[in-house]
Amino acid sequence: MEQKRTEVAALGEFGLIDLLTKGFEAKHPTTRCAVGDDAAVVEPEAGQQLLLTTETLFEGVDFDLTYFPMKHLGYKVVTVAVSDLVAMNARPSQLMVSLGLSSKIPVEALEDLYEGIRFACAEQGIDLVGGDTRASMTGLVISVTAVGHAPKELVVRRSGASKHDLICLTGNLGAAFMGLQLLEREKRVLADVANPEPQFKGYEYLLEKYLKPRLRTDVLDMLADEKIVPTAMIDLSDGLSSDLMQLCKSSKCGARIYLERIPIARQTSELAEEMHLDPVMAALNGGEDYELLFTVPLSMQEQVMRLGIDVIGHITDEQEGCHLVTPDGQFMRLRAQGFPEQPAKNE
C-alpha cells in the first residue's frame, strides 16, 4: 500500500508551521508567549537562572534517514539538545526547532518528526515555543535551541571538580555506538536486497540507546532527593575520554579512571565480539550515550553508590593528566579519540 505523500510546497511555510505545531500547548509556568509571534517570551521566577543551548543536526552526518525512523529522530533531537541543560542540573522548559527541508521530504514525514518531538516534550514538560522552516539545498537539517532553568545555587558547571573528588557515571557506555554499528552493518549487507529484513534480534537495547536515547532527568531527581549537588558535571555526547578531558580542562585537574569499573551492557559486549570490535573502545570513544558524568566529594561515596550510580575513578592534580588504569596496574593516557596511549617511562 502506497503511503500518502503531500509536498511541503502545497502548504507553504506558514501552513506547514501551523500544521506541525498543532496540538502543542504551552503549559510551562514560565512560558508567556509560544509560537505565533516574532519571538517567544519566557519569564523565569525570581532567583532562577535561565540556561540556553543550541544544536544543529545534519542528515548524512548526524543521522541517516535510510534507517532512522522520523518519530525516533524527533525524540532524539530533543534529547541531544536538552541533555546539555540536564548536565548543568537544570530542568528543561522551552524548545525551539528550525528545519531546513529538502524537497524529497513529504509533509507526512515531518508530521512523524513532530510527533516524536511532541512525545519527548510531553515526557519532560517542555513547551515548543518557536522555530522556522526553510528550504535546504540538500538534506534535512534540524536546529534545536533548548531553554531550561535552575535556582542559581544549584547550577552545576564543568569547572568545579577538585582533587580527591569521585568520578561518577550513570547508566552504561558504548551501547549507542554499537547500535549505530549494527544499523550500518545491516544497511551495507542489505543494500541490494529487494525486501530487506534486517537482523536485530537480541540487540534491541542497543538500537533503542542509539535511536531513542532518554534524558537522564531521573538522575537529577535522585540527586535532589538525596541533597547531592555535584561539584562538576557534563553529559556524555562525544565519548567518555573526550568528555572527561573537557571536564578536567575546565576544572584544571587530572583524573584517574579504572577500566574494570566502566559499565558496559551485555548486548554491547556481545555485539562488539561478533563484529570484532573492542567494547572498551566503544565505551571510551563511541559517544552519543547521553549519560551523565559528574564529580562529588569523596565523603559522598556511600550515598552515591546507594543510588546505583557507578564510581569509576577520582580526580587528581592537573599535572598528572587523565589516565585509564588497567586491571594489571598499567596507566594509559586518555585521548580525545582513538586508543589510550601508554605513557613514556618518565611520566
Next chain:
Amino acid sequence: MEQKRTEVAALGEFGLIDLLTKGFEAKHPTTRCAVGDDAAVVEPEAGQQLLLTTETLFEGVDFDLTYFPMKHLGYKVVTVAVSDLVAMNARPSQLMVSLGLSSKIPVEALEDLYEGIRFACAEQGIDLVGGDTRASMTGLVISVTAVGHAPKELVVRRSGASKHDLICLTGNLGAAFMGLQLLEREKRVLADVANPEPQFKGYEYLLEKYLKPRLRTDVLDMLADEKIVPTAMIDLSDGLSSDLMQLCKSSKCGARIYLERIPIARQTSELAEEMHLDPVMAALNGGEDYELLFTVPLSMQEQVMRLGIDVIGHITDEQEGCHLVTPDGQFMRLRAQGFPEQPAKNE
C-alpha cells in the same frame, strides 16, 4: 597574491571554536556563563521577560558566497536573528551561533564571518554565549539563536492592533531586494569573465541594505524617549504585504495602506526602472528590509510623524481584509506574494 588557507580539520572542533570565540568578552549584566560549558547561563533582572528567537540560514538559499563577503554575512545573520526581538520592543543581550561547515570553507573565511558577528554584537552590546560547529554535507549553514529582554509591560506583540490605529513604518522599502537583483545581475553578466569588475556605481545604498542591514534599535530608543509603546509590531523580513497580513491575522483586524505613502528610496526606483521592475512590487514583496512596521493609537499621529516615521495607513475591521489604495482610489487586495489583486465587484 594567494590568500592563506587553513583547513578546518587542522584545528579540530574545539580548536576552531576557541579560535573563533577569542576576543568575545561577556559584558552584558545578565550573562552568568558564556562559552565554555554545556549551556549558557542568563539571569534576567526581576520584572524582565526574556525573548528568544532562532533563525537558520542556508548557503545557496539565503545567501550566495560568490558575492556575499563573509564579514558582511556575519553582520547580517545577527541582524536577521535579532530583528525579531527588536520587533517585540526588546533589547538584545545574548547570541548563540551554530555552524554547519563544508570542507571548501577555510578557517580564514570563518574568522571573517566571526569578525562580522563580533562587530554587530559590539554595536548592540550583545554577548556571544554559545554554539557549536559540525560538518555539513554541502554548503555553509548558520543557525543563530538570539536572546533579548524587556520589562514585561513593554513587550509588544503582533496581536494588539485595533480599529483606527495608525500603521507606521520606519525607513524605506524595497532597497534590499533591489540590492540583491543588482548582485544577481552582475553575477550573471560576469559569469564567464576572467577578472570580473561588477558595476555598482550609484547603487551603493542598495548593496548596503542587502548585505549589511542595520538593526532598528535606534527606533526603539526614539519611541521610548517619546513614551510611545506601539499597540502591535512586526519586523519586515518577508515583505510589507506578507508581514502586514501576519500582523492583521494576529490582531484579528484588517488594514488599508496607501500606495503613495509607501517610502521608496531614489536608488531603488532608479535601479527598478533600469531593470524594468516595478519598485512598488519590490517594496510590497521584496522582503529582507528589516525595518519595523507598527501600529499606534490615532491620537499619536503628530508625535509619530515628528519622529520622521511614515504613517502609511490605518487598521480596519477584520472583515474588510487588507488593501492597498491607489492614488486614483482603487482598492487592491494584498497578497502574501505577487501583485495585489483588484477585488471582485461584490467586495
